[in-house]
Amino acid sequence: EDQVTQSPEALRLQEGESSSLNCSYTVSGLRGLFWYRQDPGKGPEFLFTLYSAGEEKEKERLKATLTKKESFLHITAPKPEDSATYLCAVGAGDYKLSFGAGTTVTVRA
């Protein structure tokens, strides 16, 4: 059974204080690792897809990396608008996604 574990559960940062979120996974036949951002009461918003170990993707202050067993989402110099829950998911089969429990990031000004 696919398993996705995210840590930490919650992260409180000062504006400008860089940090990393972890996503470890076990899946048979990985067909992509996905990062989403979710704001309260809204649907997950797609951020990145990673397919193979060593791959990296960047978008503004976010950078996602992938190894054979885990992925990291690095937040560089975060701003209050980066506050959200960040979800990691693995794709298998017809890309039905198995999600982790998420990391809730709060950035204080």
Place this chain on the structure above:
Amino acid sequence: AAGVIQSPRHLIKEKRETATLKCYPIPRHDTVYWYQQGPGQDPQFLISFYEKMQSDKGSIPDRFSAQQFSDYHSELNMSSLELGDSALYFCASTRRREPPLHFGNGTRLTVT
């Protein structure tokens, strides 16, 4: 850019009633996925459709059924509602089952 549209946004039902949730995928998307997200939980896969045929099935109760129509919109029908069915229900769409999945803003179902 057009996004996934879900309706209604909020729905309040009593126990044992029925509910129908609708999902309109992004234009030219032929694959739809339904997810259920309980309070403080991660989204759980319910069911998916590709080209109007059921593609995969997850932890969907027998009281729930879904289908995809000729215009690719999908409906999730929920009967004999229970208090535990209260959750956010998300629909996601993609084209030819290829990632990434794009999610709507969900329907919040409250069962009283």
